[in-house]
Amino acid sequence: MPDDGVDDSLMGRLARGESEALREIIHRHGSALLNFIRQITGNHAAAEDLAQEAFVRVFRHAGRYVPGGGFRAWLYTIGRHLALNHSRDRSQERGNRPAGPSFEPAPDGGERVELQASIDRAIAAVPEPFRSPLVMCILHGLSYEEAALASGCSVKTLSSRLARGRERFREVIAPYLATGAAIPLEKR
């Protein structure tokens, strides 16, 4: 959703304590953030909880937000941190295995076509720190600058990571593109 100043205005209201403005922010960005977190963690149930927590933090930190059109980057920064923290905690629970989404199916999995599931698995096969740029820039339409801000890196680094993410995604999805075969879950 383009930032046409509405987000800054809503954040201003939020900073003044008008909590109802949060509903409008959720209406504008909730679905995108939920999907982003789900694509990073691969866990639908956790994503919903983390997305809720992200918006709670938006509310609590509204006074820190500096207007200027960077709301989406700010929001994705919060979401990315929560998602990566979650993945890291999960990986530690698994005994320090590299973090990666397990991609539990969404509740409506029965209705989802195999293509969707295959794409999810291919995204899951892209390791961090390459997955976030891929998801932010390609799936969510963030600019390099926004994604770099959200990733806490330079635009040059972001560009490099995005290229690497694309390469990895291409490698994984190539068999599907060639044969139409389903992509299996990664062995872990």
Added chain:
Amino acid sequence: MNDCAGYREWISRLQDRRLDAPERDRLSDHLAACPDCRRAVEEIEAADTLLRRVEPLDLPPGFDDQVMSRLKEPARGVSGSQVSLIALAAALLVAVGVYIAHRQHEENRIVAEIQAQLGVVKPFMNSISALPDPLPNEDLEWTRVEATALNLHDRIQAIKSQPLGRLKEGAEVARFVRQAETLLTTLSTGDGHRIRTEARHPDLRALQFTTATPNPAIDLTFPRNTAQSVRDLVIGHISLSRGDYGTAVEKLTAAARASNPAPKARYWLAEAHQNRGEVSKALGAYAGCLQFEQTRWLALQAIKTMGTKHEVYVNRTPAAKFDIELFAGSTSDVTLLYRPASEATWTLIGSPDTECIKTFGTFYHAETPGFTFNTSDGVGTVEFKVHELKSSLPEYQWVVLKKQEPMQVVLEPVVTVPRSR
């Protein structure tokens, strides 16, 4: 750029229309001659198209109501990983307090003068003075630290909005503001290696030292029975904070070698090495911090950060190997500090799970191209071939970073290169 790998980032940027005209022309020339890259362009375009077909899930019903109800709950407790961040945050904030304490005399005078005109400095100072002390343990709630940080942020904004420049002490206060802002940035980015860290030893509280001159001498009065290691620690820390890194390294090295070294000795030593640009030594010192649970996360962050800047020195051997072991899932940048005159080729061998993002065919002196390696299994080997070298290379060592077990790193110099005459 002679190899395909170097063009892959350009192919990615091409999809996003982020290439300028000369780059487009060069890529176009390359594509005309390279069927592999042409296929890569087609496949990446297809993959992008596929990605964009992902259908987003709608928010579940009642999502916003659930968020609104959570606003009324107390802030959440922290997870294990956040606990360490809290320790970092607390350490940073305590660091402000320590700094303030060191300069108490000056600040009191400044505060007294400015308070009457501004009315905001005192609360600002109070917010710093109210920082947790001693260093909070791991069950400290995140909200407490964060609330302090937010308060600090608000005060900084308030101070910045005042015409401090007209006051004699404006520069002094501005310096505090800059320092506090840096700490807040550090807090938000989690850059553990930039921490000024805290000084909690009771002897430090009894210190007397002068700050009246531009280059203040350290005039310390220790209690008579103060151990030498503590004296070294304190002088080392103050030297560090004043930018005298030579003295800091000397004193902190001695403090770190004590039979029962203070927890922060190695940490400050690492920082001193780092400020001197001695990356490998800093890395080793940071690694030594790992025995302390509270700084575990800090050190890990530091190692990750430091570990991504591997210094590779060229020796006069036409071919050599540079072994590097990374944390699983980590990324490492390798920078060649002294490049050969004509050409050096890097070839990635060994673990199939380690990937080299860029492969440069040629190095020249003028540029410092970096490699980025990513590994998912924590092991990778780079074969480094040098075809021609500069005639005068200083004496350097090869350094091999080896991971012994999770979160422990040792440095092992394996080759000493004689200085050229």
